[in-house]
Amino acid sequence: MDEIETRKQAIAMYLSNHKPMEICRSLDKSRPWFYKWLRRYHHDPKGQWYLDHSSVPHTCERNYSKEQENQVIQIRKKLEKNAYAQVGAISIQWEMHKLNLPPLQIWTIDRIIKRNQLTQTKPLPQKRKNEYPDYSKAHTHELDLVGPRYLKKGGKHYFCNLIATQSHCIHLNVLKNKRAIGIVDSIMRFWKQFGLPDFLQLDNELSFRGSNRYPHSFGLLIRFVLSQGVTPVFIPQAEPWRNGIIEKFNDTFDKKCFRTQSFDCHQQLVNEVQAFERFHNQNYRYSAHNNRTPMQVHRQNQYSCYLDPEYQLPEFIPLETGEIIIIRFIRSNRLLKVFGESFVVEPELIYNYVVACISIEAQALKIYLDDKLVQEFCYPTPVDWM
Numbered sequence: 001m002d003e004i005e006t007r008k009q010a011i012a013m014y015l016s017n018h019k020p021m022e023i024c025r026s027l028d029k030s031r032p033w034f035y036k037w038l039r040r041y042h043h044d045p046k047g048q049w050y051l052d053h054s055s056v057p058h059t060c061e062r063n064y065s066k067e068q069e070n071q072v073i074q075i076r077k078k079l080e081k082n083a084y085a086q087v088g089a090i091s092i093q094w095e096m097h098k099l100n101l102p103p104l105q106i107w108t109i110d111r112i113i114k115r116n117q118l119t120q121t122k123p124l125p126q127k128r129k130n131e132y133p134d135y136s137k138a139h140t141h142e143l144d145l146v147g148p149r150y151l152k153k154g155g156k157h158y159f160c161n162l163i164a165t166q167s168h169c170i171h172l173n174v175l176k177n178k179r180a181i182g183i184v185d186s187i188m189r190f191w192k193q194f195g196l197p198d199f200l201q202l203d204n205e206l207s208f209r210g211s212n213r214y215p216h217s218f219g220l221l222i223r224f225v226l227s228q229g230v231t232p233v234f235i236p237q238a239e240p241w242r243n244g245i246i247e248k249f250n251d252t253f254d255k256k257c258f259r260t261q262s263f264d265c266h267q268q269l270v271n272e273v274q275a276f277e278r279f280h281n282q283n284y285r286y287s288a289h290n291n292r293t294p295m296q297v298h299r300q301n302q303y304s305c306y307l308d309p310e311y312q313l314p315e316f317i318p319l320e321t322g323e324i325i326i327i328r329f330i331r332s333n334r335l336l337k338v339f340g341e342s343f344v345v346e347p348e349l350i351y352n353y354v355v356a357c358i359s360i361e362a363q364a365l366k367i368y369l370d371d372k373l374v375q376e377f378c379y380p381t382p383v384d385w386m
Contacts, residue, residue, distance in 0.1 A: 007037045007050040014038060021305050024139070025198070031139050032166060035302055064104055064112070071101060072112045087120070089113065130352040130370060132242070133327055135233045140165045140199040142246035143187070145178060145207065149258065154266045159273070160186040161253065163246045167297040168286050169194050170249060172277045174270045178207045180220040181313075187224070188307060195303035199325075200225050201233040201243060209234070215339040216381050218319065226322035226360070228307065233325045236353070237337070242327070319381050324358040338365065346375055 006027055013023045014034075024034055040049040075095045079087040089109035096103040104112075113119055136142065142165060147158035160173040160183050171193070173186035187200070202208050210219030225232050235242035257276040263269040285291045292300075326338050330350055336343045338356055345354070345367060355368040358379055365379035 004050050010034055010037060011041050011050075019304065021196075021198070030137070030166070031301055031303065035300070064108055068102070068104060069112050069116075071096065072104065072109055073116055073118065075099075076113060076118050132353050133355050135199045135201055135325075136165045136243075136245060138165075138199055139197050140201050140233070141190070141197040142243050143183075143200060143202040143208075144243060144246045144250060145183065145205055146250055146253075147175075147178075151263050151265070151269065153264055154269065157266070157269065159253070161246055161250060162186065162190045163249055164194055164197070164294075164298070165245050167194075167294050167301060168245070168249075168284070168289070169281050169294040169298050170277060172253070172273045174266070174273055176266070178205070180207050180210075183207060184221055184224050184313065187221070188311065188313065191228070191307035192309050192311070193306075194298060196228055196230060196305045196307060199231050199233050201235060203240065203243060204234055204237050208232075209339055212340045215341055216379065218324075218381070220317070222324060223317035223319060224313065226319065226324070227317050229322070231323055231325060234327065236327050236329050239329075319360050322360050324360075326356040326358070327353060328356060329353050336367065343377055349374060 006029070010023050010027055010029070013026070014020070020031060020034055023029075024031055037050065043049065072092055075092050076087060079085045079091060079095070085091065089106045092109050092113075093103050093106060142163050144161050145158055146161055148156045149159070150156055156176070158175040158178055160175055162171045163169070171186065171190040173182070173189070175182040175186075191197075206212065208219070208221050209215075210217060210222060222232055240247055253276065257272065261272065263272065281294045283293060285293055289297045328336055328338075330336060330345060330352055332350055334345050334347065334350060336345050336349075336354065336356060338358075343365065349367070349369060352369055354374075357366045357368060358364075358381070359366060360381055363378065363380050365377040366373055367375040367377075
């Protein structure tokens with residue numbers, strides 16, 4: 001199916017009362033992509049809304065003569081004959097100075113070179129056999145636990161930080177410990193305000209996954225996330241840059257908020273952190289969003305799936321359905337480490353990133369390489385364990 005047919009099918013599914021989340025999952029597209037073509041459809045439902053708009057400028061002014069263009073071409077070809085010479089626009093400009101010719105601007109010379117197909121294209125680097133399975137480009141929220149941080153009179157504190165990768169909306173929560181209940185409360189508040197994602201990406205902190213003594217039972221956070229139809233994604237061990245968006249924000253938060261002032265008590269810290277959260281979401285601008293604020297992007301995306309504002313965490317959440325994704329790099333010992341357990345994998349997986357998928361329904365651990373199932377292990381999960 002080509003791109004145009006995909007756009008038509010997305011709108012057809014929408015008109016058939018399919019939810020945006022279902023449409024994006026079935027077509028493997030992002031929500032911003034869907035809402036872009038939905039706006040195009042609403043603007044001109046009977047026209048050719050599914051076609052791309054031309055980005056070619058209507059006019060192109062030239063501020064140089066044909067003679068100057070020929071001079072640039074001749075100098076360029078002359079420089080190319082010398083194996084040691086630099087042949088870029090700056091070198092051409094200097095050659096024009098030496099010949100007492102009226103020099104052109106650097107960007108003008110660049111346009112002339114490209115227009116006459118004189119550019120020297122470097123060979124593209126060879127693609128790795130196995131690319132890192134990046135989930136941050138999907139509708140993903142990233143979670144990180146920062147701390148401990150200490151106050152003069154308030155003792156030890158942690159920060160549970162969440163960020164939506166598609167809008168950069170953030171949520172900050174001050175915790176006095178790393179218990180899972182406080183982290184889940186933070187996630188609940190974030191999802192009630194900014195909607196449910198497809199994936200929740202996080203590191204391998206013990207509070208996130210559960211218990212080393214009972215690795216198959218999973219903790220409160222995983223059970224809650226799966227109960228909401230969200231897939232948890234655990235990044236490789238000792239590779240925090242894989243959670244790069246929240247890690248970069250943590251640095252901003254540390255420099256702009258926590259390190260800029262002293263806090264006398266817990267409540268003052270909570271108040272300032274909440275004030276920074278509101279200011280960030282309303283005022284920070286990101287070039288990735290054409291200099292729009294996170295709240296502007298969030299409102300434009302028009303998310304329709306939110307956690308029920310009246311939702312209360314039950315005493316027990318059973319393991320009923322869903323998948324848990326663990327990304328790992330396989331070294332020469334062929335060991336795949338999953339929550340304290342080790343599995344010996346096939347030799348073909350050495351020096352590759354693999355996706356280990358724990359399927360609750362299949363009671364299995366499935367190993368994928370570039371979306372291809374390579375190996376499978378029995379992985380019983382006590383669904384009714386309390």
